[in-house]
Amino acid sequence: MTQVLSALLIWAAGFALNVKLANGPAHDTAATRTAIPVIFGITILLMWELLVRGLGVPTVILPPPSLIAETxxxxxxxxxxxxxxxxxxxxxxxxxxxxxxxxxxxxxxxxxxxxxxxxxxxxxxxxxxxxxxxxxxxxxxxxxxxxxxxxxxxxxxxxxxxxxxxxxxxxxxxxxxxxxxxxxxxxxxxxxxxxxxxxxxxxxxxxxxxxxxxxxxxxxxxxxxxxxxxxxxxxxxxxxxxxxxxxxxxxxxxxxxxxxxxxxxxxxxxxxxxxxxxxxx
Amino acid sequence: MKKVLPVLTLVLGLIALWYVAAIPMNIKEVLTQAERDGATITPASAQERRDLSNLSLVLQNPGQIGQSWSTKRPILPAPHRVVAELYDSTIHEELTGRRGIVRSGTLSNRSLIYHGLVTLSATALGFAIGATLGIALAIGIVHSRVMDMSVMPWAIISQTIPIVALAPMIIVVLYSIGVQGLLPKAIISAYLSFFPVVVGMVKGLRSPDHMQMDLMRTYNAGQTTVLSKLRLPSSVPYLFASLKIAIAASLVGAIVGELPVQKGGLGARMLAGSYYGQMEQIWAALFMAAALAATLVWAISAAERATLKKMGMAQ
CATH class of the missing domain: 1.10.3720.10 (MetI-like)
Known part of the structure; x- marks a missing residue:
């Protein structure tokens, strides 16, 4: 349960950070342009990992990213x-x-x-x-x-x-x-x-x-x-x-x-x- | 006439080339058969023939050329054989076959009409999901800078992944959690068809120029009004252009999705034909798929012409 909750928290944090970056003063610089999709991707990966573990999804259906990286x-x-x-x-x-x-x-x-x-x-x-x-x-x-x-x-x-x-x-x-x-x-x-x-x-x-x-x-x-x-x-x-x-x-x-x-x-x-x-x- | 003549010439040329190519491709099989039937062939034994090139075999046995267009197990079936197989497995099967629609009341599971419909329904469902998702995503991207900056790069990357490679896995996984039938195939179709729609719609929704946007602002129009009165109407030509690409991609997705689960469909027919060496069956399924693709794209073009005409945007 804590893992599911933290997944949602991470999602909210990542989204808030992206909104801030995208509407902030530096939104047109090259660094922000790369940072936003990277943050988005990392958020998705973390959520995937936490949700799969937290909800107990069998690895046969969807393995967590850590297992994929290991293999x-x-x-x-x-x-x-x-x-x-x-x-x-x-x-x-x-x-x-x-x-x-x-x-x-x-x-x-x-x-x-x-x-x-x-x-x-x-x-x-x-x-x-x-x-x-x-x-x-x-x-x-x-x-x-x-x-x-x-x-x-x-x-x-x-x-x-x-x-x-x-x-x-x-x-x-x-x-x-x-x-x-x-x-x-x-x-x-x-x-x-x-x-x-x-x-x-x-x-x-x-x-x-x-x-x-x-x-x-x-x-x-x-x-x-x-x-x-x-x-x-x-x-x-x-x-x-x-x-x-x-x-x-x-x-x-x-x-x-x-x-x-x-x-x-x-x-x-x-x-x-x-x-x-x-x-x- | 000026348009039809060159196309016709090239198509006839291609068919002629097909007939010519069928001779050397099929010659080994033909000669083996002729040998069994007692004809004299040079060189006499299959062992000697194995090391010779197909072309020299044709030159040494010109009398057998005619056979290569009618042999039972061709490597490359002649065009009229494919057409005959197509007729047999559609009209003939349905009208006279034991399981055909005339005798049993349902479409025969051996006919390409049945398999074509299976593929068509998966294609249509996937296309509907993909197009709806694509349009929704495009509207989001146009209105929110966060979505534009975070989702768009990933949408592009998602298309550089050969997603079709995922097809068997998606199907097996969904099958294991109890989702079967159309939906797994439609998901693959949807994945392939959403991207062209997103790209086309983003372009289309952004196509109104400054002057038009400023006019909307002087009217004090809200975002939804701008969307429904200006952005959506001006994106229609872009939408149809991308729908044409999307439906072709959707068909590819459905066919590939049918490979792992042998439960009907043109893809299943192709795989079965490849397992049993039935070249004519593969070609007939391929022709059916081609006809299906052409019909679908034509239907979208017809809808495009009608819509644009009604909106007064036709050239």
């Missing part, structure tokens, strides 16, 4: 192998292939109007489809190794990336294109000097969407067959053994990988599209 620390070796198998081999290689293929197609689509009118509606349609459904087929074709996971990832990231890149390449004004024309710029010159830089915000949007899709694709594909390592394999087998600490540790790994991957793309975006309106102060 995580105790199984670093296994989890690292899973990470290499799923993220580095499956997701990352598929991501690179898919992005490059989509980029190449986008250049072709941009060059030939016929392709643009034919391929874009199909691309838009395909981007809305549940591509995850092709996972069983691709696992059957490419085997249980990382190749089949990479294939699923390629299909998943291809269409969002294609649609975004093509949209970005069209994001120049007639005035800008006319200027390139008066310079007698060739197609390649105007592509490299004007249209690719102008397309970067859209391209990064596609890259960011694709990071999550890549991880989802690689993990779900493992449910349909995998070698005896990998995050998807770890999750599905640990559930079977009711080892919920391990399940959550695997989820923690994928969450960390996903956040790091996304953060990397955001950092790259900040560096490369510093001129864009959304990044100017």
């Amino acid at each position: 995580f620390a105790a199984n670093l070796g296994t989890l690292w192998q899973d990470f290499t198998q799923t993220i580095l081999k499956g997701a990352l290689s598929g991501y690179l292939i898919g992005i490059l293929a989509a980029f190449g197609t986008a250049l072709l689509v941009d060059r030939y109007d016929f392709l643009k009118r034919g391929l874009l509606p199909i691309g838009n349609f395909m981007a809305a489809l549940p591509i995850v459904g092709t996972a069983p087929i691709l696992v059957m074709w490419f085997g249980f190794g990382w190749q089949s996971k990479a294939a699923v990832v390629v299909l998943m990231v291809y269409f969002p990336m294609l649609v975004n890149t093509v949209a970005g390449l069209q994001d120049t004004t007639a005035m800008q294109r006319d200027l390139m024309h008066t310079y007698a710029a060739t197609w390649w010159q105007s592509m490299v000097k004007l249209r690719l830089p102008a397309a970067l915000p859209f391209i990064f949007n596609g890259l960011k969407i694709s990071t999550t899709l890549a991880l989802i694709g690689a993990i779900v594909a493992e449910f349909f067959g995998s070698p005896t390592q990998g995050l998807g394999f770890r999750i599905s087998t640990s559930i079977g053994a009711l080892d919920l600490g391990m399940v959550w540790a695997a989820i923690l790994v994928s969450a960390l990988a996903g956040t790091a991957f996304y953060g990397l793309m955001t950092a790259l975006e900040r560096r490369m599209t510093f001129w864009h309106a959304s990044h100017r102060k």
Whole structure:
């Protein structure tokens, strides 16, 4: 009971602190901007721990964060192998292939109007489809190794990336294109000097969407067959053994990988599209 | 016509490519079958064929090409076989099957119509939960700086987590505390669909410019009036754009949610097909899912057009 009460107290204290920070004089500084979500996160974690212990929730249903951290620390070796198998081999290689293929197609689509009118509606349609459904087929074709996971990832990231890149390449004004024309710029010159830089915000949007899709694709594909390592394999087998600490540790790994991957793309975006309106102060 | 022709050409091209690809993909199975039926093939034994590439096998046995489009156990079924399977497991099954709707009065549990409806109901429920939650969260974020600063970063981080990885666990855990049926799947759908709605709605609710906000202030309008008369109406185009993304995501969530519990649905059909090597069944379920996604997105677009027209916002 005391634990439940203290959980509520911590919630109230964290919330009051955040309200004070957000409405205080320093609410626009970078420090406050990081502090508020961090305080929020810590409050949630503490409440989770105290409520699970205080209410006696069985660990099979929801393990407390301390148990997850313990399992995580105790199984670093296994989890690292899973990470290499799923993220580095499956997701990352598929991501690179898919992005490059989509980029190449986008250049072709941009060059030939016929392709643009034919391929874009199909691309838009395909981007809305549940591509995850092709996972069983691709696992059957490419085997249980990382190749089949990479294939699923390629299909998943291809269409969002294609649609975004093509949209970005069209994001120049007639005035800008006319200027390139008066310079007698060739197609390649105007592509490299004007249209690719102008397309970067859209391209990064596609890259960011694709990071999550890549991880989802690689993990779900493992449910349909995998070698005896990998995050998807770890999750599905640990559930079977009711080892919920391990399940959550695997989820923690994928969450960390996903956040790091996304953060990397955001950092790259900040560096490369510093001129864009959304990044100017 | 100018729009249809390129799309049609590319679709026909893709189908042609599919037929061509089916030849080398299926050739090994076809040759094994032909050997059993007593045909002469080069090279004669399966052992020798195993080490040869599929392409050279096709070139050495051009007479068997036709078979690769009609073989019983294809690696890549030809398009007309998938369409036939789709027909068999929908219309044919319901009209003439022992468990079909005509003979038994209920939808057959072997038909894709039944499984499609299972998936559709989970998708719809999850979408409804996710969209409501998303809109509520967006309204909170727009009105409270604390929520904006504390929840928004976590909402973004929550989407970088491959949540689908959680699907089997959520379902098994909810199952163990007695929640079964639609709700567990709908929760996964809701999780996937709430984020696009939050992002779109926050943008939409903040889209009225200074001039409009100032006008509301000169009217001495309260926060609720500003919300109902200005913010919500001007957020409608943003809402529909994000609803389209959300419903597609919701369908993915429902399909993935059906994988761990084999209780019907398109995801369950796909997993069953993958266990028993029934490629045609997987493809048919995939086509059904594609048709479902297209219909759902189309329905939202239709609602969008009608609403915007009624509000006088259509271009």
